[in-house]
Amino acid sequence: MLEMRSVCEHCSKALPSDSGEAMICAYECTFCSNCVEAILENKCPNCGGTFEKRPIKKTTS
Template sequence: MLAMRPGCECCDRDLPADAAGAYICSYECTFCADCVSGTLAGICPNCGGELLPRPARPTARLARDPASTTRVYKPCEGRTAPTA
């Protein structure tokens, strides 16, 4: 099950688990659409992986399967994706 992190790692914008607009890599690094299309150009700055839309968790399921409350914040200004 996805952790569904609550915010963008670059700008700390809230990303509710039951809403669209979050992007993740295969390690579940989480970013907002603005950072993905701008600063990050679709590439995770942590692992170099592709960032894809994160599915939303149905609101009715959040009580049983809550999203993570752990925020990860590492401002992305000036960061570049690792090279393979």
């Protein structure tokens, strides 16, 4: 089951499901784009993977 984390694991910045700033690694570690670029240098500190932008989840009702 895929769990959507809603905060950056580094700075605890809020990353709601519609946030364009959320980045995830191959193992679903979640960070904000600022931490990925400025601090992590696109390398996950947990598993060493690279990041991609988390798709924005839109709820259509």
